[in-house]
Amino acid sequence: MNGLNNVHPLVIKFGGTSVGGGAQFANAAGIVAGAAADRPVAVVVSAMSGTTDTLLGYADATDDGASRTRVGATREGSLAELHRALAERHLAAAREAVSPEILPGVERRVLELLRELVEAIGAPDANGPAARRARIAVFGERLSAAILAGAISSQGAPAAVVSGDPIATDGDFAEAEVDASGTRERCSRYVAPLLGDGRVAVVPGFVGRSPEGLPTTLGRGGSDLSATVVGRGIGASEVWIMSDVDGVLDADPRLVPNAALLPELSYREAGDFAELGAKVLHPRTMEPASEVGMEVLVRNTFNPDCPGTRVTDAEGRGRPLRRAAPQPLGRAAVRDGPPPGGLGRDLHRVAGRAGPSPRRGDPAAGRHQPGPRRHRRRGPRLRRLRGEGRGGPARTARGPRLPRRGSRRGGRVKRVEIVQLGLGYVGRAVAQIVIEERKRWLETLGLDLRYRAVADTSGALVGEELLPQAIRLKEDGGKLSELGVEPVEDVLRTEPEEGTTRIVVDLAVHGGTFDLDLLGVQNGSCLVLSNKGPLSGGSEQYESLMDAAGDRLWYEATVGAGMPIVSTLKGLVETGDEVLEIQASPSGTLGFIMSAVEGGRSFSEAVKEAVALHYAEPDPRDDLSGLDVARKAIILARTMGREIEPSEIPYESLVPEGLEAVPLPEFMERLPEADEEFAARMSAVRENHMLRYLARIPAEGPVEVGLTEAAVETPFGPINGPENVFDFRTRRYSDVTLTVTGPGAGPERTASGVIGDMLDIVGKIVRDREGLA
């Protein structure tokens, strides 16, 4: 190919978890820089994990771009919010992965892309909603490409983002078909000159160009396909698919404990694996590779020593595939030899690592499964995940190995393990922060933090080897039972290792986890909550949890997300002040909706946006009904020392009449029915007043929750977006009240509150236990 001096280039593709944060970008860049020393390299990169979901959610919630350009400040406020969230994450990653001299250019490019994104969301799209959706969706890959190019250059291999999207496609915006000859032409125009100049060419994955030159997408998971399509377009001899797994295994490790890596597969076999659900590969990935005989190597970004799986045109070179008998669970019968009839249905059960499991939807696989079968399974599984089985200490799936536990030089290491209930939006944000930050915490705080288990409604995934896959699975709407689960109760009943403090982190929804929280604290764990349910039920239940937990309970994130509300209140009480009354606007969702409607948007659009930005509860009617505000009011009242029952707090509902009990999808669809009435209600407010949903929590007397007309000059008047206001009137703050304001919703902010509590535990409880106070 043009300018390459007959040396065949290599394509390296990184998935979303391989570029999930700054350390991961730096690691990926190191791999590229190493490879680029020998031959020309093009890199295809996915969006940082979770970004495409956010963009698509936002695109869907604002699918009428044209009207958006006419709205006022509130609309801008909401775009500013999206801008802020993406800027925070991408700039933080860039600052960690890119050297100081290259960083300013990368930061400028990230901000430029974010400005273009905001414009793309606001601008009408003459080509229809599907074109608009594609245009918005591809920004995640464009942002990753900018950072990765900077990170690779920082490691001494000059790199640049390919300026024109090199993949030519048809005009299907969502699941575009590749045009091979058009792609060759675009690759010659956009990729070859960079490679010819000795630069690494970084291509945003997933994105193509229609014959009219509009951005298209190759469908979810299409970055793998982008890699082989670009490889074919530039005449590459080899494509590396880098993810967070070692390669393709010869059996499902959840069913076959000694599943082994398949060193070689044919294109046909690999394609079949992908079709059958092995998420390590995208089903269409092999087609361009087999067409031109290009080798595909499936490798682990975080385990560079592992040779991975090589996919070529050679049939039958790999070890014989093994298969697991369909039942029973946990007693997978294994026998050698090729499966009869080739890679048929049975491989569905053995497709390595991530294929759909026969356990999906099987109630016996979940927490209700009767005892003996579970226990048979748990022994080997626990040993394996904790690394007591084959091969020494457990590896974390990403990032470097941590020093041996308890071995920190210059001070005792504080060993803490997390049992986390909930891997939803908040749960994933917490896990992501832990994964990204814990190396630093080990170095600076001497904190050795591990996941003992994460749980969803299907059960607990024990150990942390599969945590990155679990995060991806939950992003895709799956259940942890697909990765193999234990009953959460069993995990909570076991003792932590000697010298280890356990924190149960409840990031689930409502009251369903109360018994688990109680079990945890009864067995000596600390408890951290973002879930308001356990603290806002009946007082008998509440008292039992308080009695069992004593001083081992933290719940900052239950009120105001990451804002310091509970700690401020406790601080006032502990320092001897007397809290006379708290007035608050404590709902991010209601604040967002009301200020959006004030800015000219419809009620239904505003609700959909609050859902897309994950401010709202899983069912936004919990916000609209006032229930979420009432829960926060109870938690604050109880923290003030009041004895109170939920039944003592009537609250006023904003759920449109007739939609209280319909299924959630129907509720969302019928929301526009309420637009007119809501707008009329908002505009009927007295002059110089704003309609606000407030809570009043006095030291004595009734706690009130409901709609109020707040004068604009009060702290509640100018609320914008997900802003919360907490106004404390105390003996010491009576002439001028103490007001705390800030955004009170959003998964990452909530995660900050949760992590803050966890670090506080380390500072207090762990230090006390180790006699270091």
Ligand SMILES: NC(=O)C1=CN([C@@H]2O[C@H](COP(=O)(O)OP(=O)(O)OC[C@H]3O[C@@H](n4cnc5c(N)ncnc54)[C@H](OP(=O)(O)O)[C@@H]3O)[C@@H](O)[C@H]2O)C=CC1
């Ligand atoms: N979003 C925000 O801004 C804030 C949220 N919060 C609170 O944080 C919590 C989490 O919110 P969010 O992440 O948005 O909610 P999601 O619905 O996204 O996630 C909830 C998670 O909890 C799991 N879960 C539910 N019940 C159980 C159970 N009995 N045992 C184990 N896991 C369970 C769900 O599992 P499955 O996937 O199987 O359903 C899911 O993984 C909520 O209580 C919310 O009120 C607090 C402050 C701010």
Ligand SMILES: N[C@@H](CC=O)C(=O)O
């Ligand atoms: N749904 C809640 C989230 C935080 O508790 C809100 O909107 O405030």
